[in-house]
Each structure stands twice: as C-alpha cells, then as structure tokens.
Amino acid sequence: MRELEKTYDPSLVEDKIYKLWEKGEYFTGVIDPDKKPFTIVIPPPNVTGQLHLGHAFDNTLQDILIRFKRMQGYAALWVPGTDHAGIATQIKVEEELRNNEGLTRYDLGREAFLERVWAWKHTYGSRIVEQLKKLGTSCDWSRERFTMDEGCSKAVREVFVNLYEKGLIYKGLRIINWCPNCTTALSDAEVEHEERESLLYHLCYPVLGSLDTLVVATTRPETMLGDTAVAVNPKDKRYKHLIGKTAVLPLVGRELPIIADDYVDSEFGTGCVKITPMHDPNDFDIGQRHNLEQVLVIDDNAKIINSGKYNGLDRYDARKEVLRDLEELDLLVKTEEHKLNIGTCHRCSTVVEPVASKQWFVSMKPLTVEAIRVVEDNTIRFVPERFSKIYTHWMENVRDWCISRQLWWGHQIPAWYCSCGHVTVSRTDPDKCGKCGSADIKRDEDVLDTWFSSALWPFSTLGWPDKTEDLEYFYPTDVLVTGYDIIFFWVARMIFSGMEFMKQAPFHTVFMHGMIRDSQGRVMSKSLGNGVDPIEIIDKYGADALRFYIVTGNSPGNDMRFYPERCEAMRNFANKIWNASRYVMMNLGEMRQRDGSLPLELEDKWILSKLNRLAGEVSDNIDKYELGVAAAKIYDFIWDDFCDWYIELTKPRLTNLQITNSNSEHVDDTAQQVLVRVLTDFLTLLHPFMPFITEEIYQALYSGRTAFAPAIMTRAYPKFDEALNFPIEEAKFESVKAAIHAVRSRRSEMNVPPSKKSALIIVTDEPDIFEAGESYIARLAYASTVTVTSKPPADISGFVTAVTNDARLFMPLSELVDVAKERERIEKEISKAKADIEKLEQKLANAAFTAKAPEQVVNTEREKLSRQSALLSNLEASLEEL
RNA sequence: GGGAGCUUAGCUCAGCUGGGAGAGCACAUGCCUUACAAGCAUGGGGUCACUGGUUCAAGCCCAGUAGUUCCCACCA
Numbered sequence: 001m002r003e004l005e006k007t008y009d010p011s012l013v014e015d016k017i018y019k020l021w022e023k024g025e026y027f028t029g030v031i032d033p034d035k036k037p038f039t040i041v042i043p044p045p046n047v048t049g050q051l052h053l054g055h056a057f058d059n060t061l062q063d064i065l066i067r068f069k070r071m072q073g074y075a076a077l078w079v080p081g082t083d084h085a086g087i088a089t090q091i092k093v094e095e096e097l098r099n100n101e102g103l104t105r106y107d108l109g110r111e112a113f114l115e116r117v118w119a120w121k122h123t124y125g126s127r128i129v130e131q132l133k134k135l136g137t138s139c140d141w142s143r144e145r146f147t148m149d150e151g152c153s154k155a156v157r158e159v160f161v162n163l164y165e166k167g168l169i170y171k172g173l174r175i176i177n178w179c180p181n182c183t184t185a186l187s188d189a190e191v192e193h194e195e196r197e198s199l200l201y202h203l204c205y206p207v208l209g210s211l212d213t214l215v216v217a218t219t220r221p222e223t224m225l226g227d228t229a230v231a232v233n234p235k236d237k238r239y240k241h242l243i244g245k246t247a248v249l250p251l252v253g254r255e256l257p258i259i260a261d262d263y264v265d266s267e268f269g270t271g272c273v274k275i276t277p278m279h280d281p282n283d284f285d286i287g288q289r290h291n292l293e294q295v296l297v298i299d300d301n302a303k304i305i306n307s308g309k310y311n312g313l314d315r316y317d318a319r320k321e322v323l324r325d326l327e328e329l330d331l332l333v334k335t336e337e338h339k340l341n342i343g344t345c346h347r348c349s350t351v352v353e354p355v356a357s358k359q360w361f362v363s364m365k366p367l368t369v370e371a372i373r374v375v376e377d378n379t380i381r382f383v384p385e386r387f388s389k390i391y392t393h394w395m396e397n398v399r400d401w402c403i404s405r406q407l408w409w410g411h412q413i414p415a416w417y418c419s420c421g422h423v424t425v426s427r428t429d430p431d432k433c434g435k436c437g438s439a440d441i442k443r444d445e446d447v448l449d450t451w452f453s454s455a456l457w458p459f460s461t462l463g464w465p466d467k468t469e470d471l472e473y474f475y476p477t478d479v480l481v482t483g484y485d486i487i488f489f490w491v492a493r494m495i496f497s498g499m500e501f502m503k504q505a506p507f508h509t510v511f512m513h514g515m516i517r518d519s520q521g522r523v524m525s526k527s528l529g530n531g532v533d534p535i536e537i538i539d540k541y542g543a544d545a546l547r548f549y550i551v552t553g554n555s556p557g558n559d560m561r562f563y564p565e566r567c568e569a570m571r572n573f574a575n576k577i578w579n580a581s582r583y584v585m586m587n588l589g590e591m592r593q594r595d596g597s598l599p600l601e602l603e604d605k606w607i608l609s610k611l612n613r614l615a616g617e618v619s620d621n622i623d624k625y626e627l628g629v630a631a632a633k634i635y636d637f638i639w640d641d642f643c644d645w646y647i648e649l650t651k652p653r654l655t656n657l658q659i660t661n662s663n664s665e666h667v668d669d670t671a672q673q674v675l676v677r678v679l680t681d682f683l684t685l686l687h688p689f690m691p692f693i694t695e696e697i698y699q700a701l702y703s704g705r706t707a708f709a710p711a712i713m714t715r716a717y718p719k720f721d722e723a724l725n726f727p728i729e730e731a732k733f734e735s736v737k738a739a740i741h742a743v744r745s746r747r748s749e750m751n752v753p754p755s756k757k758s759a760l761i762i763v764t765d766e767p768d769i770f771e772a773g774e775s776y777i778a779r780l781a782y783a784s785t786v787t788v789t790s791k792p793p794a795d796i797s798g799f800v801t802a803v804t805n806d807a808r809l810f811m812p813l814s815e816l817v818d819v820a821k822e823r824e825r826i827e828k829e830i831s832k833a834k835a836d837i838e839k840l841e842q843k844l845a846n847a848a849f850t851a852k853a854p855e856q857v858v859n860t861e862r863e864k865l866s867r868q869s870a871l872l873s874n875l876e877a878s879l880e881e882l
Numbered sequence: 883g884g885g886a887g888c889u890u891a892g893c894u895c896a897g898c899u900g901g902g903a904g905a906g907c908a909c910a911u912g913c914c915u916u917a918c919a920a921g922c923a924u925g926g927g928g929u930c931a932c933u934g935g936u937u938c939a940a941g942c943c944c945a946g947u948a949g950u951u952c953c954c955a956c957c958a
Contacts, residue, residue: 006917007918008918008920175956193953193954193955200958216958217958218958219958263958264957265958267957269957269958270958272958273957273958274958275958280958281956282956282957282958284956285956341955354956386886386887389885389886390886390953390954393885393954394954397955399956484952484953487953519894521951549906552896552905553895553896553905553906554895555895555896555898557887558887558888558895559887559888559952560894561894561895563893563894563907565907566894566906566907568907569907570906572918572920572921575921576917576918576921579917579920579921580917580918582918583917583918584917585917586917587917617898620898621898624898626898628896629896629897629898632896632904635905635906643918644922644923647917648915648922741924744923745923745924745925747912748911748912748923748924748925749924749925751911751912752912753913754912754913754915754922754923755913779915780915782915843938843939847938848937848938848939849938851938852937852938852939853901853938853939856901857901860901860902861901861902864902
C-alpha cells in the first residue's frame with residue numbers, strides 16, 4: 001500500500017497508468033472460444049487531424065462500453081485506426097506546398113506529390129493516436145489500421161471489382177455536384193443546402209418566324225448560354241400552338257426547339273422553362289428524353305466556355321454580363337425576389353455547380369433492399385430509435401453514388417482504358433487490354449471517395465477479403481458509436497456494404513450521439529474560432545474529469561453545450577474520490593485476512609445493500625446505453641452515501657481517529673473491511689467512466705498483493721448479489737438518517753454552531769437502531785450525550801424539539817427556546833402533515849385506485865399514510881407538551 | 883415541400899417500462915467537525931411552453947397550438 005498525496009493531480013498519474021495498461025497488454029483482443037466476443041470499430045479519425053471534442057465525446061462513449069464489456073468477461077476488441085481523408089488531407093498538403101515552395105501539385109506531378117502526402121501522413125499520423133491515448137481509450141493498438149494500408153486497399157480493390165463485375169458499378173455521364181474550388185466531383189451527401197434570398201429573372205426568347213415570344217424564368221441567367229431547348233407543359237393552352245416551333249436564344253443565336261414535357265409546372269413562373277441539359281439535373285433528364293443537344297458552358301473552375309465573348313468569365317461575372325446585355329436588348333422582362341436552396345461544398349463551402357460529367361457510380365437501388373430490411377426488422381437497432389426513420393427514408397430515396405474524385409490522394413480507380421474502347425477492371429494491375437490485348441492501356445487517374453473505403457471498415461480491418469481468424473471470431477461487430485451527422489456518409493454505407501459482402505449486418509446497434517456545441521449553442525468550427533481543445537482540458541482538469549463531464553448531463557442523440565469551466569465540478573469529484581480513498585487507506589492498518597464473515601452493523605448492511613443495488617442498476621443502464629444515468633448514480637452513491645454518510649459513520653469505530661479514546665486498543669475490523677470492500681467495488685463500477693483515477697487508487701491499494709487482480713481494469717464488473725440485499729436494514733438506517741437530519745436542520749434554523757454541543761434525548765419505539773448508533777449520532781448531530789428512551793422528559797419546557805415519523809428528538813437548549821415561535825412552527829408542520837394525510841386518504845378511499853393500481857403502488861401509498869400519521873401524532877404530542 | 887428534435891429551478895441539463903419534480907453551477911446562512919475549503923451542514927428557488935384528450939394516476943402516452951433548432955428535397 002502506497003500513501004497518496006493530499007490532492008489528486010491527474011497529470012502525475014494518467015500517462016503512467018496508460019503505460020501500465022499497455023505494458024500489461026490489457027487492451028489486446030484475444031480470441032477465446034470460451035468467451036463471447038464483443039467488438040467495436042472506431043470511427044476512424046482523419047489521419048492528419050487533431051483531436052477535437054467530438055472525438056472526445058465519441059471515444060469516451062466507446063471506451064466506456066468496451067471497458068464495461070471487457071470487465072464483464074467478454075473477449076472485447078476495440079479496433080482503432082485512421083482514415084486517409086482524401087480531400088481534407090490533400091488540401092492540407094497542397095496548402096503547405098503553395099505556402100512554402102510556391103508550387104502546385106501539378107508542378108510536382110502525381111508520384112512526387114503522393115510521396116509528399118505520405119511523408120505528411122508519417123509526420124502527423126500518430127498525433128491523433130497519441131491524443132486518443134491521453135483520453136484513456138483502451139483500443140487494441142496492435143491491430144491499428146489505416147484506410148490506405150495494404151489490407152484495406154485490398155478490400156477496396158476487391159469490392160470495386162466485384163461490384164463492377166455485378167454491374168453495380170458503372171461509369172457514365174450524369175449530372176454531378178462539382179466543387180470548382182476543390183476541382184472534384186462530390187457525392188450528394190457531400191453537398192450542404194442553404195436557403196438564400198435570390199432573384200428570379202424572366203427572360204424573353206423570340207420565336208423564330210413569328211412575332212410570338214416566350215418568357216422563361218430562371219435563377220441562373222448565365223446558364224442560358226447552354227440552353228438547347230425551351231419546354232412547356234403539353235396541356236398548357238397558352239403555349240400549345242408553339243410546341244414544335246423554334247425559339248432563338250438571345251445573345252447566342254442558337255435555335256432552340258420548343259418541346260412539351262410533363263415535368264414543366266404550368267403554375268410556376270411563366271410555365272415556360274429554359275432547358276440547359278449540361279447544367280441542371282432536371283434539364284439533363286429532359287435532354288435525354290428529347291435527345292437534345294448538350295452544350296457545356298461552365299468549366300472545372302466555374303469559368304464560361306463555348307460562349308464567344310463570355311468565355312473566360314467567372315460564373316458570377318458572366319451572370320452580370322448576360323443580364324446587362326439582355327437588359328440592353330430589352331429582353332429582361334421582370335425580376336422578382338425568390339428563395340433559393342443553394343448547394344455548397346461540405347468541405348470548403350464553395351457553391352457547387354451541377355454539371356454533367358463522366359464519373360463512376362455505384363448503382364444503389366439493388367443494394368438498398370437488404371440495407372432497409374435489416375433496420376426494419378431490427379437486426380440493426382438505432383439508439384435512439386428515431387434515427388432509424390431518418391436512415392430508412394434516406395435509403396429509400398437514395399440516388400446512385402458518385403464515387404470518383406478528381407484527386408490524387410486516395411485509392412486510384414482500378415480501371416484501364418484502351419484505344420479499342422474497352423475498359424479493363426481488374427484485381428491485379430493488368431499489363432494489357434482485357435479485350436484486344438494491346439499493351440497501350442492507361443489507368444483512370446481518379447481516386448475513390450474516401451467513404452468508399454470507410455464503408456468497408458468493419459470487415460476490412462478484421463482482414464477481409466482474407467478469411468482471417470479475427471474476421472471469423474470478431475465479425476460482426478457489436479456496437480457502432482458515432483454522431484448523427486454521418487449516418488448517410490458512413491453508417492448507411494457500412495450497412496449495405498456489410499450486407500452485400502459479408503451477408504451479415506456489420507453491427508447490431510448504432511449508438512448515436514449528438515454534436516458538441518460551444519457555450520452559446522453554436523457548432524464549433526475553425527472559422528468561428530470557438531473550438532475547445534480537449535487536450536487543454538485534459539491538462540487542466542484531467543481526462544477523467546473531461547470524460548465524466550461529457551457523459552453526464554447528456555442523453556443519447558442529443559447535442560450538448562460545452563462549458564470548459566464545468567469540468568471543474570468533475571475534477572472536484574475526482575478529488576473527492578481521491579480523499580475518500582486516502583481516508584480508507586489511512587485507517588486500514590494491516591489488511592488482515594479474515595476467516596469467515598464479520599458481524600455487520602446496521603450501517604454496514606445499509607451501505608453494502610445500497611452498493612449492491614447500484615451495481616445491478618448501473619449494468620442495466622449501460623446495457624440500455626443510458627451511460628449518463630449510470631454515471632450519475634455512481635456519482636451520487638460515492639458522494640452522498642459513501643462520503644457524506646458511511647465514512648462519517650465509521651469514524652467513531654476506528655481508533656486511528658479516536659484521539660480522545662486513548663485507552664482503546666480496539667480496531668473495528670468490520671468497518672475496515674466494509675470500507676475497503678465498498679471502495680474497491682465502487683472504483684470498479686466507476687472504472688469504465690473514470691479509468692485513470694480508479695486504476696491509480698487500486699494500484700495504490702493492492703499493488704504487490706498477488707491475491708488480487710493486477711489491475712482494476714482486469715477485475716470483474718460488480719453484479720447484483722441477493723446475499724447482499726438488506727432492504728429492511730436499509731429502511732431502518734434511513735430512520736436514523738432522518739433523525740440526524742432533523743436535528744441538524746433544527747439547530748441550523750436556530751443558528752446553533754456545531755461547536756455548541758447539547759444533550760440529545762431520542763424518544764422512539766425503535767430504541768435498538770438508535771442505541772446501536774449512539775456514538776455516531778452524537779457525532780453527526782453535534783450531541784454531547786445521547787439518551788434513547790421510549791418516554792419523553794417529564795418537563796418538556798426548555799427543550800428544542802425535532803420530529804420525524806419514528807422519533808422525537810429533544811435538546812435542552814432553553815435559552816434558545818421561544819415557546820410562541822415553537823408553537824407556530826409545529827402548527828405549520830401539523831397542517832402540512834394533515835394536508836398530506838388527507839390527500840393520501842382520499843387516494844386510498846378511491847375504489848378505482850385500489851382496484852386498478854398495482855398492489856405495490858397501493859402498498860406504498862399505505863406506508864406513506866402510516867408514516868405521515870405517525871409524524872402527525874408525534875407533532876401533536878410535542879405541541880401538547882409545549 | 884416533407885420529416886425530426888427541443889421547450890423542466892437564475893444558467894446548463896438529467897428524469898430509464900406513467901405511481902409524490904432532480905443534479906451540477908449559481909444563490910443564502912452557518913461551519914477550518916484533522917479524508918477532502920477542489921470541503922461540510924442547512925436552506926430558498928419550478929403553472930414541467932400552451933390547450934384538450936386517454937388513465938385510478940400524466941413532466942412522461944395521444945391530438946392540436948406556439949416558439950425554437952436541425953435534417954431531407956432536382957419546381958425552373
């Protein structure tokens with residue numbers, strides 16, 4: 001046993017303890033046929049990222065679950081790893097390249113640039129891992145993976161080729177979201193929508209060979225440069241006569257067929273729509289249906305092309321120019337205000353350009369069938385449940401997934417083009433065309449969406465496509481813990497990938513959490529500069545305090561506001577535990593081995609019973625993912641029950657503290673044993689939540705004792721044990737507590753300082769429980785002497801009284817007694833008791849209640865009534881004697 | 883246009899399958915009672931947004947209203 005410092009200093013403890021765990025290899029997932037596996041895969045953070053509070057939140061939850069299951073005896077495995085984060089990482093390296101050397105990636109060329117990215121990865125890739133360790137995460141680092149390591153890349157390749165062979169991956173010309181800043185295609189999920197005030201412009205298009213004109217409405221006049229038709233609804237009488245005729249595109253002069261299509265809503269705008277097949281998804285479809293000409297007028301950098309004098313203009317400058325020119329020609333008929341939903345790049349917030357482009361797609365419909373089924377039939381359960389609806393709705397309406405990105409950092413698409421037109425897609429790099437045999441083949445330059453590899457994470461990290469023992473034993477994983485912001489990006493894609501390739505759901509539970517916001521409820525972001533660095537919090541308050549703060553006061557799926565200074569309360573809690581442990585240890589003396597059981601006092605049974613019930617409830621709560629509730633219960637037990645009561649109760653029993661009682665050699669073995677037992681058990685219960693301090697104290701208590709587990713994290717998680725259930729004793733002790741509380745309250749009301757002790761006479765029908773507690777009652781109720789009796793003193797005047805339902809308490813503090821005031825007070829309490837009794841009697845007199853309410857509820861009400869009645873008679877007795 | 887969440891003490895939030903409203907912080911009063919002032923004791927403070935319904939019983943379930951936040955959506 002080692003002595004502890006007076007205050008807890010996490011900075012002296014945490015790194016040391018983490019090393020102890022790593023040295024003991026306690027995080028290692030061990031395949032054990034006699035155990036049930038429990039697996040979590042980490043949501044892989046960006047390899048070059050830094051830990052933010054969102055990670056802290058996410059990983060704290062995972063660590064609590066995995067430690068809990070590990071202690072319950074599961075073969076627990078938490079697979080860690082990082083994500084190559086295509087765009088994010090590439091942008092960072094490009095930025096550095098530009099700032100330091102004034103170069104672009106094209107200056108370096110693909111190969112040299114990728115070398116730079118790998119170098120960057122090697123420099124910064126371990127940072128996030130080290131930061132996760134500071135949080136205390138018990139990941140199996142020996143199994144750490146990276147989305148671009150050999151195994152994951154092999155999985156990606158296999159999946160791509162396999163889906164291609166099944167016809168579920170194809171390359172085609174489709175409208176995609178193009179970010180002109182990132183210069184790459186994006187998937188629908190990567191586009192954010194925001195509503196903006198905009199204008200709806202009405203443009204006039206003349207009809208060829210006629211005086212008629214058509215007025216079309218558009219929010220994006222610059223796209224008119226790419227118009228190849230005008231469409232009206234076939235039923236629209238206003239325009240029926242023009243269908244089949246030709247309009248002339250102003251400024252450009254292109255002849256536009258006037259076509260009829262049901263897509264056009266006659267009610268909206270003018271009922272006439274300009275059709276720009278290459279720059280609008282609907283127009284693209286119409287273009288397909290009517291076989292329209294396709295004119296691309298906006299390039300990769302959002303500059304105008306194929307449009308004569310407008311060429312080279314930025315899209316917004318082009319808008320101004322076009323409008324000015326139209327106005328000059330008197331063809332801008334009207335401008336009205338209009339709310340517009342605009343798509344922006346989720347990475348850089350640039351307005352994305354819908355543009356037709358040849359890209360690779362995953363054909364989604366066939367993959368959604370099983371992905372929807374497993375959620376609907378509860379094979380996969382979302383916690384909280386409401387997220388399953390969001391998931392299902394998305395899955396039911398999802399469009400094909402654009403997976404090619406015009407980037408270099410990522411998994412290069414395994415497709416080779418031959419001049420013969422054939423595309424060779426292969427698991428191994430081919431040296432010749434799969435059709436004509438020509439060696440002159442060229443690989444697709446694009447890489448895959450980062451989420452393509454993340455989608456395989458639950459099985460690629462376990463070795464798939466190889467049939468590994470890990471995959472066999474640990475797959476499917478159990479719980480996926482993540483924020484609701486990546487349900488579509490990641491969760492949905494893991495589910496359909498798991499179903500397609502493993503024929504098994506990748507996890508049975510998706511445990512969702514919310515976002516961490518700043519103190520004003522705003523999302524934390526770099527641009528706002530309102531981010532809080534968890535590492536700073538850990539340095540200041542300790543990882544345990546951060547973890548505990550995050551997990552309490554928050555319920556599944558809900559956002560939380562973060563106030564750094566509120567970690568202080570949790571640091572104080574850690575310190576409280578620390579000092580409670582010091583108290584236990586300084587009173588332990590030699591820990592003697594005992595034969596047989598010790599006689600337990602009432603208060604011992606009380607605390608053991610409460611602890612025992614706590615153990616049962618905590619496990620239940622964690623099983624139901626109510627981590628905050630579990631944590632709060634442990635907090636209350638430790639602070640209120642153990643520290644504020646039980647420790648105080650043991651003080652008179654332990655000679656070390658009984659300075660006045662010098663002749664006593666007696667050490668209460670029972671108190672010692674119960675203290676250390678309760679301490680050890682609640683530390684164990686708390687360990688998943690506050691791993692560092694609990695381990696440190698455990699080590700201080702038990703290190704070198706071979707009879708005990710080498711680390712608290714290897715102990716079995718406490719369970720409910722019927723042998724330690726003492727409900728009657730619990731209730732009895734609550735009576736004692738109530739009496740002590742009543743005395744303190746009365747003294748406080750009358751401003752009697754604790755130093756002024758007085759005799760205390762307890763009048764009760766249950767003398768045993770009070771007599772047994774005389775010594776601590778004296779201490780806690782500031783009494784000089786305690787007398788337990790069944791009869792009140794003959795002359796009651798001059799006593800301060802306090803009343804509970806099973807005790808009347810008398811303190812001779814005559815100088816403080818004001819009979820009139822006392823009478824008033826008691827009368828007030830009497831009327832309150834009477835009111836309570838009346839309510840209870842009414843309730844119990846209600847036949848519907850006694851008939852329909854469960855017996856237990858009725859009994860509780862009866863008990864309440866009898867307690868209130870007892871209280872009332874005690875109060876009345878006191879009043880009478882006054 | 884569809885969908886979801888939230889509204890509980892001064893602040894931030896819990897409240898699990900309906901059975902007498904809780905925590906932290908803040909506030910007030912008194913305490914250095916040798917584990918802990920990062921503490922102890924005592925206390926004040928709530929029309930559980932509003933309206934109606936179901937029920938013996940509603941903060942909790944149902945319907946609606948208001949405010950608020952978010953997600954989804956190819957009406958120019």
